[in-house]
Amino acid sequence: MQLHNQSSNVPITHIKSIAxxxxxxxxxxxxxxxxxxxxxxxPTTTLLILVTLLMGMRYGxxxxxxxxxxxxxxxxxxxxxxxxxxxxxxxxxxxxxIIRPMFSKIPHVIMGVYAGFTGxxxxxxISLCQAPIYGLKYFWAYYLAGIPFDFNHAIGNVGxxxxxxxxxxxxxxxxxxxxxxxxxxEKAKSTKVCD
Numbered sequence: 289m290q291l292h293n294q295s296s297n298v299p300i301t302h303i304k305s306i307a308x309x310x311x312x313x314x315x316x317x318x319x320x321x322x323x324x325x326x327x328x329x330x331p332t333t334t335l336l337i338l339v340t341l342l343m344g345m346r347y348g349x350x351x352x353x354x355x356x357x358x359x360x361x362x363x364x365x366x367x368x369x370x371x372x373x374x375x376x377x378x379x380x381x382x383x384x385x386i387i388r389p390m391f392s393k394i395p396h397v398i399m400g401v402y403a404g405f406t407g408x409x410x411x412x413x414i415s416l417c418q419a420p421i422y423g424l425k426y427f428w429a430y431y432l433a434g435i436p437f438d439f440n441h442a443i444g445n446v447g448x449x450x451x452x453x454x455x456x457x458x459x460x461x462x463x464x465x466x467x468x469x470x471x472x473x474e475k476a477k478s479t480k481v482c483d
Contacts, residue, residue, distance in 0.1 A: 300346055300350065302467075304470065305347075305467070308463070308464075308467070309347060309351060312335060312339055312351060313354045313355055315331075315335060316332045316335045316336070316351070316355040316359075317355055317358050317359045317362075319335070320332045320355065321359060321362055321363065323444075324363060326440070327440055328407070328437045328438070328440040328441040328444065329441065329443070329444035331448040331452060332355055333379065333403065333406050333407065333448075334403055334445055334449045334452055334453070335452070335456075336351055336355070336376055336379060336380065336383075337379070337402075337403060337406065337449070338452065338453060338456055338460070340379075340384050341387065341388055341457070342460050342464060344384060344388070345380055345381065345385075348380035348383065349377055352373060352377055352379075353376075353377075356369060356372045356373045357369070367421060368414070370417070371414045371418050372414065374413060375409070375414050376410070378409065378413050379406050379410065382406075382409075383406075387399075396453065396454070399453065400450045400453075401446070403445040403448070404442040404443065404445050404446040405442070407438055407439075407440075407442030407444070407445045408439075408441075408442055410438070410441060411434050411435070411437065411441065412438075414434075415430050415431035415434060416431075418430065
């Protein structure tokens with residue numbers, strides 16, 4: 289799929305950027321809470337991938353932090369919150385640095401597989417971050433015990449990506465193009481007033 293926006297050029301402090309991040313964060317938080325009864329199945333990772341693809345790593349990182357903090361206020365805050373944020377930031381970095389530059393050449397199904405891979409990556413990073421807490425000698429036991437949950441996460445990510453990406457990517461891409469042109473228009477207008 290070809291993306292046409294240049295939204296990473298829109299300042300993160302612009303009111304429309306803040307509104308869009310708030311809406312996407314609310315969507316992710318709601319999805320995480322609604323699907324909480326199914327262990328590790330939620331649209332959060334897929335939406336994070338889509339935000340990073342469309343808006344860049346700054347927005348992806350902000351989205352990851354906001355979703356984890358806000359949803360954990362409802363689902364439970366604890367020592368796992370920081371590792372969750374770190375795991376999602378790792379996904380943002382891989383998506384932003386490796387996947388985003390070549391996204392238009394990657395088939396939809398392969399992106400679904402990548403979304404599945406991020407479920408396993410998330411679990412590995414969480415286990416790695418929590419190893420100092422539980423003891424490094426227990427890392428492999430802790431990680432291997434979490435693989436069934438990582439598998440659920442991966443399957444959920446594939447399903448959510450296959451369904452949500454064809455719907456949300458074109459819609460958000462068009463919206464971001466409008467935001468970009470609106471921001472450029474406002475910027476040009478404000479420089480004329482200043483001159």
